[in-house]
Amino acid sequence: MGRKPQKNDSLPGSLDMLILRTLSRHSLHGYGIVQFIQQSSGNELLIEEGSLYPALQRLELNGWIDGAWGVTPNNRKARIYKITAAGRKQLNVETKKYAKLTLAIARVMEAQ
Amino acid sequence: MGRKPQKNDSLPGSLDMLILRTLSRHSLHGYGIVQFIQQSSGNELLIEEGSLYPALQRLELNGWIDGAWGVTPNNRKARIYKITAAGRKQLNVETKKYAKLTLAIARVMEAQ
DNA sequence: CATGCTAAGCTAAGAATTCTAGGTATGGGA
């Protein structure tokens, strides 16, 4: 058995960025977003549904994604989300902020 | 005027690691920890006192740091904290976990 | 056709961490 994927419990705040980045490539439904993040992280990140759905609601409320009922390739009903123009801007903002923050943390960790 | 240092509001959970890493070099008091992190991060990270002191209590409760009343080089009374052996182990654990997590996030961000 | 599994969505309650916004005390310089 492989390692269990980690919960995202050490990096709250990065979830929005991960979702926006995922949707910046393909429109997807919630369940598909979880699977994409898990697979593309090399089975390291597991997004709990109790984190995901509130996050999707947050993002939609902020106008960064748009959801609409549709059908998956599996013929299942699902809410398909796509990123908006504002969402792309927000992704850019959060990506830069994340890069600055991890750089700052790296500096502290390496400081003498 | 320079940029304002960021609050740590995007990476909760990293605060404990930053404190442990700081104390792994020098024993310090709370106020000094804040200053060290701010300076060594290139003025990017600002730890609020309302985050710091509860964090120090957490870490001490877990046996990862030891606090004792003493005097700073400025002749001020202060609680001087030093890292314990268990704290060094914990720092190692958290550092590895952080590295794995940021790598996993990077994979998602760069995935096609 | 009944049963069950998986895909898919959702929510409420609690835990954990951080921020806001206060308060207290004291050494040293103006």
Place this chain on the structure above:
DNA sequence: TCCCATACCTAGAATTCTTAGCTTAGCATG
């Protein structure tokens, strides 16, 4: 003497995440 910076602390709000549920429906298997 007065003020500022140093130094510590706490309560309450805000946010995010986890836990632990529930519901529906397609499809495969017996």
